[in-house]
Amino acid sequence: MHNMNTHARRANTVAWLRPVALFALAALAQPSLAVDLTLSGFGTLGYAQSDQAAPYQRFIDDRGGFKRDSIIGAQVDARFTREWGATVQARLAPSDHSDSAFQATMTWAFVSWRPTDDWLVRAGRIRLPLMLNTENNDVGATFDFARLPQEVYSISPMTDIDGLGVSKTWVGERVDWLLEAYTGRAKTYWRFYGREMTLTQEGAGSWFLPIDISSSGLVLTARSFDNVFRIGFHEVRASRDGAKIGAPITATPIGGGLVAYGVGSGGSDRVSVPVFTLGSSMLLPENFRVTGEYARISINSVSEGLSRWGGYLALSRKIGEWTPYVYYAKTKSSDSALAKYRTFNGNILPSNALTERQKLLADIVSPYDQSTLAFGSSYRLSASSLLKAELSAIRTGDVSSFIDAPSGGDSAHQRLNVFSLSYNFIF
Numbered sequence: 436m437h438n439m440n441t442h443a444r445r446a447n448t449v450a451w452l453r454p455v456a457l458f459a460l461a462a463l464a465q466p467s468l469a470v471d472l473t474l475s476g477f478g479t480l481g482y483a484q485s486d487q488a489a490p491y492q493r494f495i496d497d498r499g500g501f502k503r504d505s506i507i508g509a510q511v512d513a514r515f516t517r518e519w520g521a522t523v524q525a526r527l528a529p530s531d532h533s534d535s536a537f538q539a540t541m542t543w544a545f546v547s548w549r550p551t552d553d554w555l556v557r558a559g560r561i562r563l564p565l566m567l568n569t570e571n572n573d574v575g576a577t578f579d580f581a582r583l584p585q586e587v588y589s590i591s592p593m594t595d596i597d598g599l600g601v602s603k604t605w606v607g608e609r610v611d612w613l614l615e616a617y618t619g620r621a622k623t624y625w626r627f628y629g630r631e632m633t634l635t636q637e638g639a640g641s642w643f644l645p646i647d648i649s650s651s652g653l654v655l656t657a658r659s660f661d662n663v664f665r666i667g668f669h670e671v672r673a674s675r676d677g678a679k680i681g682a683p684i685t686a687t688p689i690g691g692g693l694v695a696y697g698v699g700s701g702g703s704d705r706v707s708v709p710v711f712t713l714g715s716s717m718l719l720p721e722n723f724r725v726t727g728e729y730a731r732i733s734i735n736s737v738s739e740g741l742s743r744w745g746g747y748l749a750l751s752r753k754i755g756e757w758t759p760y761v762y763y764a765k766t767k768s769s770d771s772a773l774a775k776y777r778t779f780n781g782n783i784l785p786s787n788a789l790t791e792r793q794k795l796l797a798d799i800v801s802p803y804d805q806s807t808l809a810f811g812s813s814y815r816l817s818a819s820s821l822l823k824a825e826l827s828a829i830r831t832g833d834v835s836s837f838i839d840a841p842s843g844g845d846s847a848h849q850r851l852n853v854f855s856l857s858y859n860f861i862f
Contacts, residue, residue, distance in 0.1 A: 471514040478507040479575040481857035483582075487849070490839040491829070492585060493534055493626070493641075495853055502529055504582060504857055506573055510543070520547045526573055532624040532643040542573070542595050553604045561600045564615045564654040566728055567665060567714040569594055575859035579751060579758045579813040581825035582855060585837065586745040586766035586807060590730045591710065593623040596650055610659045618651040625738075628839045629798045631791040639842050647674045654712075661718035669712070673734075674705035681706055681736045684775070684796075695789055696779055696796055698737055708734050722753045726762075739772040740802030740836065747807075759812040768802040773833050776802045780834075780845060804832035811855070820860040827853045 481504025483495045490496050494503040508526035515521070524543035530536040545559030562570045566588060571577045598619015605612040624643040627633075633640045652669035673680065679702030686694040714728035729746040747764035767773075779797035784790045811825030831838065831849045838846040 473512040473514075474509070475512070475862065476507070476509040477574040477576065477859075477861045479504055479857050479859045481505050481575075481581070481855065483853060483855045485851050485853045487851040489841055489846070489849075489851075491851060491853065492837055493839075494529070504575075504855065506575075508542070508573055518549050520549075521545065522547065528573070532645075534641055553606070555600075555602045555604075557600045558598075560595055560597050561617065561619070563591070563594055563596060563617065563650070563652070563669075564600075564656075564665075564667065565591055565594065565669070565710075565712055566730065567663065567716060567726070574861060575823070575857060576819065576821050576861045579760055579811075579821075579823070580749075580762070580809075581811050581813075581823040581857055584728075584745075584747040584749075584762060584764040584807065584809075586764040586803075586805065587728050587730050587747055589837075590732050590743070590745055590766075592625050592646065593621045593648055596621045596648070598650075610657050613656040613658065615654045615656070616652070619649070621648045621650070622646070623648055625741075627738075627799060627801065628836070629795050630840050630842055630845070631794045633795075639839075641839070645676060647676075648672070652710075662716065664715045665713070667710075667712040669710040671708040671710055672705050673708055677704070679703060684737070689784065689789075691785075693784060694782075695784060696782060696793060698796070702736075706735055708732060724751045724753075725749070726751070733769075737796075737799055738801045739775060740768040740800045740834075742772055743768040743803050745803075756815040757812055758815075759810075761808075761810050763806065763808050765806040766803045767832070768804065772800055772802050773804060776800045776834055798836075801836045802834050803836055805835040805837060806830050819862060820858070823855070823857045823859065825853075825855045827855070829853065 482499060482501050483503045484499030485491050485495050485497055488497050492503060494500060506526060506528040508524060510524040513521045522543050522545055525539060525541050527537055527539050530538035541560060543560055543562060545557045545561050548556045564570065568578050568583055572583055596619030598617060600615065600617040602613060602615040623646050625646055626641055626643050628641045630639055632638060633642050648671060650669060650671045652667055654665060654667035656665045682702035683699045685697045685699040687697065689695050711731045716724060716726040718724050726749045727747065731744040732742060734741045743766055745766035747762050749760055749762035751758055751760035776797050779793050782793040784793065807827050807829050809825055809827035811823065813821045813823045815821055829851050831846055833847055835846045838849060840846040
């Protein structure tokens with residue numbers, strides 16, 4: 436049944452996108468229609484190494500490697516008329532449902548209609564207007580950070596949906612206003628890591644749960660030549676292959692005043708996930724720039740740790756071709772989620788098998804309590820390429836699900852340092 440549902444969802448997605456592709460092909464086939472085609476591309480060759488053996492953000496450890504940040508992509512923009520166009524973008528990056536594979540993904544595939552200069556309608560696979568750099572987060576040459584602060588940018592499990600986006604622009608003398616509304620669906624995955632066992636095997640490992648997402652949102656952006664401000668409200672609904680979400684936690688007495696915690700039956704077919712986003716970037720005197728972003732998400736499920744807030748504040752300054760920066764970022768799950776994690780993680784039972792199941796339940800809560808202080812700089816080699824270097828110091832509180840903690844241990848009160856170096860380009 437799981438495979439049938441998965442194939443059905445993929446078939447529905449393909450069927451939904453087929454009219455977009457047919458429209459573009461039909462337009463290109465018209466001999467009397469002059470089509471203006473533009474090919475562009477982007478890529479990052481990124482190296483990252485930490486001073487700890489436990490993997491951080493899936494791929495960063497003390498051995499170093501290129502997998503965490505390396506990516507390559509290409510984009511074709513077609514202009515059929517002044518009003519009609521189409522965009523297709525594909526990328527090759529680490530898989531969103533495997534820790535060992537790379538994955539080729541069609542990230543953008545939409546038809547655009549601009550009836551007037553201030554209205555834009557896009558239909559197909561579009562990028563969500565979440566954080567300030569979500570729409571260009573794959574294109575490292577467009578921002579100075581070696582890596583966008585994951586305390587904020589990891590809060591949403593997806594960045595693309597199959598749906599409809601409508602935007603309206605008001606052009607002012609000093610500030611332009613942009614109001615964007617969207618709605619659509621996506622199939623994504625959420626990664627879990629078990630220190631002692633997974634849902635299907637003994638021993639440590641990761642697994643990826645497929646999630647069906649429907650999302651709608653409203654985002655307001657104010658932009659001047661030097662500054663930008665953005666606020667967004669998003670309503671997400673999540674379901675999982677017909678499985679219940681939000682099942683209660685059970686406590687079963689096992690004698691001697693001890694209890695074994697587990698997941699009970701029940702729950703909902705889908706859960707509502709409100710998301711709030713806020714961001715600004717302002718130019719100060721002497722070429723200093725201050726940038727800050729904040730996001731909050733709330734999820735009512737066993738994985739309550741995904742209910743968290745994240746924010747960062749960055750200061751940078753352009754000095755010729757150099758742009759040094761410093762930022763402080765923090766994310767923290769709800770107090771109730773952290774309390775659940777501590778309860779399950781500290782529940783030592785008479786047998787190792789029972790204790791390992793308590794550890795697994797703690798890992799499924801997926802909580803975050805972490806901060807990062809990063810120092811770095813970009814250097815513009817040319818109009819289309821950047822070289823970046825960064826040293827970041829990560830500190831954890833009770834736990835951080837960014838770290839794949841070792842068997843017999845946890846990610847509490849960890850201190851790790853990460854060095855990153857990358858070459859970023861566009862063409």
